[in-house]
Amino acid sequence: MNQRNPAISKGIDWSLVWIYLLLVGFGLTAIFAVTYKEGDAVLQSFLKFKTDYSKQFYFFAVAIVLAFFILLTDSKFFSATANLWYVAGIFMLLLVFPFHSRVKGTESIIRFEGFQFQPAEFCKICVALALAKFLSRQETNFSRTRSQLIATGIVLLPALLTVLQSETGLALVYCAFFIVMYREGLPSIILIIASAVVALVIATIVVEPNTLAVILTFIAASAIYILRRLVKRRRGILVTIIFLWFICVGIQRFAVPFIFKHVMPKHQVERIFDLFGKDNPYKKTVDTDESIIKKKESGSSYNVKQSKIAIGSGRIRGKGLLKGTQTRNDFVPEQRTDFIFCTVGEGFGFAGSIVLLGIYLILLFRIVTLAERQRSTFSRCYAYGVAAVFFFHIVINVAMTVGLAPVIGIPLPFISYGGTSLLTFTILLFILIRLDADRQMVLR
Amino acid sequence: MPVFNQSRSRIILIIFLVAFIIIIAQLFYLQVISVKYQRLADENAILRTTIYPPRGLVFDRNKKAILNNTLTYDLMVTPSQVKGIDTNFFCRLMDIDSAEFRERIISAIIKNKSFRPSVFEASLELQKYARIQENLWRFQNGFYIQERPIRSYPYNCAANIVGYIGEVDSNYLKKHTREGYQSGDYAGMTGIESTYEKALMGERGTHVLIKDNFNRIKGPYENGAMDKEAVAGDNLYTSLDIELQQEGEKLMNNKVGAIVAIDPKTGGILAMVSAPAYSPSYLTGSKRRKHYSELYKDPRLPLLNRTVSAYYPPGSTFKTLQALVALHEGVITPQTTFSCSGAFYGCGKPMKCLDPGVFQLQGAITHSCNTYFANVMQRVINNRQFPNMDSSLSSWAHYMNAFGLGHKLGVDLPSEKSGLIPTPKTYNKIYGNKHWNFCTFRSLSIGQGEVLTTPLQVANEMAYLANKGWFITPHLVDSIGGGDKFGLLERFKEKHIPLEIPDSIFEFVHNGMQGVMESGTGRGSKVPGIVVCGKTGTAENYFRGQAQKDHSFFAAFAPRKNPKIAIMVICENAGFGATWAAPIASLMIEKYLNDTIAANRKPLEERMTKTSLIPALMQKQMETVDSLQRVKEAETLLKNYLQNIKDTLQSDDNLTEDEIKAIKTKKTNPPKENPAKQPPQKDIVVPGKQKNASLNKKDSLKR
Numbered sequence A: 001m002n003q004r005n006p007a008i009s010k011g012i013d014w015s016l017v018w019i020y021l022l023l024v025g026f027g028l029t030a031i032f033a034v035t036y037k038e039g040d041a042v043l044q045s046f047l048k049f050k051t052d053y054s055k056q057f058y059f060f061a062v063a064i065v066l067a068f069f070i071l072l073t074d075s076k077f078f079s080a081t082a083n084l085w086y087v088a089g090i091f092m093l094l095l096v097f098p099f100h101s102r103v104k105g106t107e108s109i110i111r112f113e114g115f116q117f118q119p120a121e122f123c124k125i126c127v128a129l130a131l132a133k134f135l136s137r138q139e140t141n142f143s144r145t146r147s148q149l150i151a152t153g154i155v156l157l158p159a160l161l162t163v164l165q166s167e168t169g170l171a172l173v174y175c176a177f178f179i180v181m182y183r184e185g186l187p188s189i190i191l192i193i194a195s196a197v198v199a200l201v202i203a204t205i206v207v208e209p210n211t212l213a214v215i216l217t218f219i220a221a222s223a224i225y226i227l228r229r230l231v232k233r234r235r236g237i238l239v240t241i242i243f244l245w246f247i248c249v250g251i252q253r254f255a256v257p258f259i260f261k262h263v264m265p266k267h268q269v270e271r272i273f274d275l276f277g278k279d280n281p282y283k284k285t286v287d288t289d290e291s292i293i294k295k296k297e298s299g300s301s302y303n304v305k306q307s308k309i310a311i312g313s314g315r316i317r318g319k320g321l322l323k324g325t326q327t328r329n330d331f332v333p334e335q336r337t338d339f340i341f342c343t344v345g346e347g348f349g350f351a352g353s354i355v356l357l358g359i360y361l362i363l364l365f366r367i368v369t370l371a372e373r374q375r376s377t378f379s380r381c382y383a384y385g386v387a388a389v390f391f392f393h394i395v396i397n398v399a400m401t402v403g404l405a406p407v408i409g410i411p412l413p414f415i416s417y418g419g420t421s422l423l424t425f426t427i428l429l430f431i432l433i434r435l436d437a438d439r440q441m442v443l444r
Numbered sequence B: 001m002p003v004f005n006q007s008r009s010r011i012i013l014i015i016f017l018v019a020f021i022i023i024i025a026q027l028f029y030l031q032v033i034s035v036k037y038q039r040l041a042d043e044n045a046i047l048r049t050t051i052y053p054p055r056g057l058v059f060d061r062n063k064k065a066i067l068n069n070t071l072t073y074d075l076m077v078t079p080s081q082v083k084g085i086d087t088n089f090f091c092r093l094m095d096i097d098s099a100e101f102r103e104r105i106i107s108a109i110i111k112n113k114s115f116r117p118s119v120f121e122a123s124l125e126l127q128k129y130a131r132i133q134e135n136l137w138r139f140q141n142g143f144y145i146q147e148r149p150i151r152s153y154p155y156n157c158a159a160n161i162v163g164y165i166g167e168v169d170s171n172y173l174k175k176h177t178r179e180g181y182q183s184g185d186y187a188g189m190t191g192i193e194s195t196y197e198k199a200l201m202g203e204r205g206t207h208v209l210i211k212d213n214f215n216r217i218k219g220p221y222e223n224g225a226m227d228k229e230a231v232a233g234d235n236l237y238t239s240l241d242i243e244l245q246q247e248g249e250k251l252m253n254n255k256v257g258a259i260v261a262i263d264p265k266t267g268g269i270l271a272m273v274s275a276p277a278y279s280p281s282y283l284t285g286s287k288r289r290k291h292y293s294e295l296y297k298d299p300r301l302p303l304l305n306r307t308v309s310a311y312y313p314p315g316s317t318f319k320t321l322q323a324l325v326a327l328h329e330g331v332i333t334p335q336t337t338f339s340c341s342g343a344f345y346g347c348g349k350p351m352k353c354l355d356p357g358v359f360q361l362q363g364a365i366t367h368s369c370n371t372y373f374a375n376v377m378q379r380v381i382n383n384r385q386f387p388n389m390d391s392s393l394s395s396w397a398h399y400m401n402a403f404g405l406g407h408k409l410g411v412d413l414p415s416e417k418s419g420l421i422p423t424p425k426t427y428n429k430i431y432g433n434k435h436w437n438f439c440t441f442r443s444l445s446i447g448q449g450e451v452l453t454t455p456l457q458v459a460n461e462m463a464y465l466a467n468k469g470w471f472i473t474p475h476l477v478d479s480i481g482g483g484d485k486f487g488l489l490e491r492f493k494e495k496h497i498p499l500e501i502p503d504s505i506f507e508f509v510h511n512g513m514q515g516v517m518e519s520g521t522g523r524g525s526k527v528p529g530i531v532v533c534g535k536t537g538t539a540e541n542y543f544r545g546q547a548q549k550d551h552s553f554f555a556a557f558a559p560r561k562n563p564k565i566a567i568m569v570i571c572e573n574a575g576f577g578a579t580w581a582a583p584i585a586s587l588m589i590e591k592y593l594n595d596t597i598a599a600n601r602k603p604l605e606e607r608m609t610k611t612s613l614i615p616a617l618m619q620k621q622m623e624t625v626d627s628l629q630r631v632k633e634a635e636t637l638l639k640n641y642l643q644n645i646k647d648t649l650q651s652d653d654n655l656t657e658d659e660i661k662a663i664k665t666k667k668t669n670p671p672k673e674n675p676a677k678q679p680p681q682k683d684i685v686v687p688g689k690q691k692n693a694s695l696n697k698k699d700s701l702k703r
Helices: A014-035 A041-049 A052-072 A076-099 A119-136 A147-162 A168-183 A188-206 A207-224 A228-233 A235-263 A265-274 A287-298 A298-311 A340-372 A376-399 A419-437 B007-033 B036-045 B087-094 B099-112 B126-139 B170-175 B190-197 B197-201 B242-251 B288-297 B315-329 B361-367 B370-381 B391-402 B424-431 B438-446 B456-467 B504-519 B580-596 B599-610 B616-624 B627-651 B657-665 B693-696
Strands: A110-112 A114-117 B044-051 B067-076 B117-119 B143-152 B165-167 B187-188 B206-211 B219-220 B236-238 B255-260 B269-273 B338-341 B357-359 B477-480 B533-543 B548-557 B564-572
Touching: A014 A052, A014 A119, A041 A052, A052 A419, A076 A119, A076 A376, A076 A419, A076 B548, A114 A340, A114 A419, A114 B219, A119 A147, A119 A168, A119 A419, A119 B424, A168 A376, A188 A207, A207 A228, A207 A235, A207 B599, A228 A235, A265 B456, A265 B533, A265 B693, A298 A376, A298 B007, A298 B036, A340 A376, A340 A419, A340 B007, A340 B117, A340 B564, A376 A419, A376 B007, A419 B236, B007 B693, B036 B044, B036 B242, B036 B338, B036 B361, B044 B165, B067 B099, B087 B099, B087 B126, B099 B117, B099 B504, B126 B143, B170 B338, B170 B657, B187 B197, B190 B627, B206 B242, B206 B564, B242 B269, B255 B456, B255 B580, B269 B580, B288 B627, B315 B361, B315 B370, B315 B391, B315 B438, B315 B456, B315 B533, B361 B370, B370 B391, B370 B438, B391 B424, B424 B438, B456 B504, B477 B657, B504 B533, B548 B580, B548 B616, B564 B580
Parallel strands: none
Antiparallel strands: A110 A114, B044 B206, B067 B117, B067 B143, B165 B187, B206 B219, B236 B477, B255 B269, B255 B564, B338 B357, B533 B548, B548 B564
16 A cells, blocks of 8 residues: 555655564554454454454454554654643543552453543653653753653653552653663663662662661772772762762662562562562561562562473473463463463474564664664654654563563563553654654754 | 764774673573573473373182272362462361361461472362362362372272382382482382282373463473373283182181182292281271371281281291101101100100000191100200201201291292291300200290291192192282383292102191091181191280280191192281191181082181180270370371471471461370381281290190
8 A cells, every 4th residue: 555655655664664563563462462262253253353362363453553654744843742642642541540540450440331442541742742742852951950851741740640540551752761861862861870879779779778788888988998098189979989988878778678678569679589589577567467468479480480480491492382371371460461471482392482582672773773864863862762762562571571670560562462552662662763763854 | 974983983993892792691691601590491491291101900710809099178278379268268167177277278378388389178079079170160279179190999908018109208218219209109018919019000190381470381391292292101910819719808807817728830929818808998098197096006906907017926837847847858658656645754844745645657747746756856956967966957848938937938029028047157146055855845846936927828738739849929910011121020930849748748648637627626617628638727826924814826728739729827916826827727718619518617707707816815906095194196107297397497498486376285186107117017016926935934735
């Protein structure tokens, strides 16, 4: 169809389209492998919209239509309406509160006439557009702290609303937008400080508190010793080092325990400690029988263990499609959605996993390449936004299934089952393709 | 338009790459290096089930099934799944109280942990089975009924021969590694079931199944490509004549002793009765443990297969062999004459004899003259061909061994005993080097003294005489349905011709034995129309130095021309051989050769069946197994049981202190029986067994 209509196909980056189709095909196969049961009438289930793979197929069909419409629109439309999108996105997030489903674990979903919709997923597009719009404004000078704070605010507002809907995982995705800001000139020091804090928090979890305090003190002392010449000349350095030491110990001894104890929900703390194979030392109450049973039933460590077993048992070549004993027999919970990577790992083995991750990596590199060839800042920022969101989803999701990241429920782009996520990622990607097709144009 | 910070795109790409590399490294570890997850996955999802083939059947010589398979139903419980059931109702169905219910659940947990199924009640009675089956849906998941094939015995006899199957224990598993047994399996423990276990068990199959996260079976793994089908056990065709066996058990009713009948031409055992007999079905079914302990405690030792595991002195039946030896050695001729004035005076102290007179060989056998055979033995031992008594006694012992005495014959039953034929070594041990002479063991000549035989050996000796110089190792199984894959029957094809003794010598002995039945000690037990060659025996015996009533023996073969049956009967402490053993043997011979007992002999059959000849000693013991002793036994059993529980608890800590106490205070379990174990033979005293010390106190009065 595109060939017959040169106006649409002109300038489109076909490699991205092919990668997109490949990934969705991969995803449909994986969902089929999980949910197909022997003896299912495949054709009938497609017609009756019953099984998950047929539903996903229809979502895909809808996504293709949407993608087509996006390609038909004018690039200026997106830059022009970016702020409107943002407002609409925030509005939808707020709409969740009166209309959300009361079922636990699905508080972020709006149900409407049998359809379900998760604004938190969709809002990523809005933020990507709005952030791009803000950064590309003529009057924005991103080297100024004020602009940096505004940009941060744009990103964190929907994240906050998402946290309030108990979707911490989806909220964390918004952190990915800092990559965009970094590209546009956010000082490197912020990145360094952020990673230092993360390292300190991890150290707090892994190392015994007193030992860690001693280690920190030792580091500070040796820093002073090494820099003693400089320190003699400038007292400020000594003060800085002592100040940093003070902050670090403060975080380690008081801030982290306080957050774990009083701020974060218990199950999330559990997940983080599970990841490092530790018991949560900050339990507020003594375990009652009920809570122990609950933990056994819903324990994320069980999920991760089963997920690792499934992936590990795939060995190098995998067991083959529909032959995975673990994924086919429901040992891994949530395997259609968040743990879909297990199916790939078990069915297609290390080889298959490498292929899938390779495709993803090509996708990310391609998007960055595209971003860098844009003439307009808006397109570039948007492209980086897309890359950042994809990156975060892919890495956290896969790392979670192989036991490298805490279990936060975020889908694997184009592969996980779920209409909203497939549509969201499709829109994200195709807006980028549309913008890229008009890369000679300067958008504001 | 200037592009700021372009170098940062490279940093971003590096961040992307590093994250992916970390993930790939972890994948590499999980999928390529570590093998743990493969195993865990198999444990998760793959279930190997063993498919048990039906055990082989056993047929008698007329192709009648004497050992069959039927089904029984066990009620199984998975303790962790027993939730929210109406325990009262359940207990009413099962005829137990709630304390018993609790106790059984606890012992199931101790035995098998709570999430594995264990037997709640084995071999449900039919009515209980029906009641439970109807209401099983109320107790779903926690309880289910499992079919289990068990053995059935259509003729309800030959318990000691066919044996029984029992659950294998750890010792058995250790002994039979790599034969595919696992704990909980059943295997033959005694009798044919044990000897032919390999053929009977068949080949176990395995089904590899897939299960899901709730342990539900989802179907075969890889469409059954890894399954192995079970192969049914082979049937055994035995030489037993089951009706003869029944007749023998009937005749031995209320007696203690044994009958062995052999087909001399084939070595096939026709009947093998160990009395008292018990019903083989006694050791299957729900009351198995109780019955086992009953049998185990019975002073008459019904679990002992007397035909192969009990020792008796051969008594006068031994004289036939002495005649053979002497004739073959040429120390006597059939015309050699000795006179008996009432005792043998060759060794100072006289050895008494009941029938004074002057005898040639034939007469001596016919009238069982002790003096004659003492003289014969004296000549054999003092034979001038041998330089000394050592070598002459060795030569004599060599003869006896050749006749199949003093060593295991190799019958296809477990726990066969070897018997004893004394050699110079034996006497050197007892009396010191050279401190013995013929007079020391003159009673050997009449089958008393140190010599010990099993009934099977004596019957085989008769087969040897009947065949005039050869025998085939006695055996029960003639052929195996699927062929003899394990070479179990090889040794039953060989004809043993131990010595070259001319037929004429046998004829002399046969003459004497025929005389026994016509004019001698056995004349009261003639079988009309059949020429029987027999020999009675009456063996003195002692229990702890105390003389007991004599054992009654009779050994025979028939007919004289073309013999078809060789038989040995012994009734412990019954008296003269001619009074009890001979008539029983004659009835057995008649039954086998004529298929039925003649009408005029029915009263004799009935008299034999009805007479009770339980040895006095055993009678007394049976009475003294009184309540006091039972209490004592119960105490030791309880002690063992508690120890058992403690041992189990150390490995499996599932019980609270209170629950253990509850078991302690209320423990009425039946004794823990160990089916793999034979009755402990070293502890029992076979009344027929003579103590060496008492040998020469008194020489015997023989008929």
